[in-house]
Amino acid sequence: KAGVTQTPRYLIKTRGQQVTLSCSPISGHRSVSWYQQTPGQGLQFLFEYFSETQRNKGNFPGRFSGRQFSNSRSEMNVSTLELGDSALYLCASSLGSPVGPGSEAFFGQGTRLTVV
């Protein structure tokens, strides 16, 4: 079965612009989470969506937002881009329901965002 798909794979944006990244989860998965990875801060949790609702949120400013559609596909948006937003943005999907062990997350290949 198809894995987690993130588009685009690479993106270059100018400071002050906004950007939208897309994530298609594994079929049947209802939870989508977003992570930011930078050399300085490592892998950091941004937010999680489950059944079109934000269920958990990390410690990021309001410029970072997301949404989830009825087909579980998710988008994240970053407004007013800053140089420090340059990072690898990763999306992960999981079943998301309280099924106990087995709710491992499957990650996409990520979107490499460069802000110039």
Added chain:
Amino acid sequence: DAKTTQPPSMDCAEGRAANLPCNHSTISGNEYVYWYRQIHSQGPQYIIHGLKNNETNEMASLIITEDRKSSTLILPHATLRDTAVYYCIVRVLVTGANNLFFGTGTRLTVIP
């Protein structure tokens, strides 16, 4: 915040077992230990998880101490493709919430 401590780097000879330790001394009774790895420039890959019993799958074995304050991931016959950063994570599985808090991980280098 990450609740685990791992050595920053380790080397392992190809074909030998790689033993990656993780300290999680503040783990709660309802928290599981998960291991992921990230090969350069790819998304993290799930390896294995456990609560208190030792676990084994096709990729690795997970040994959790009886007091659950530490664990060891064992790759029985390391290959060059196992060179990656390995992350040990503790998480609660009450709600199925998919919010993982990664630490700095261990960079494993498998040497030919």
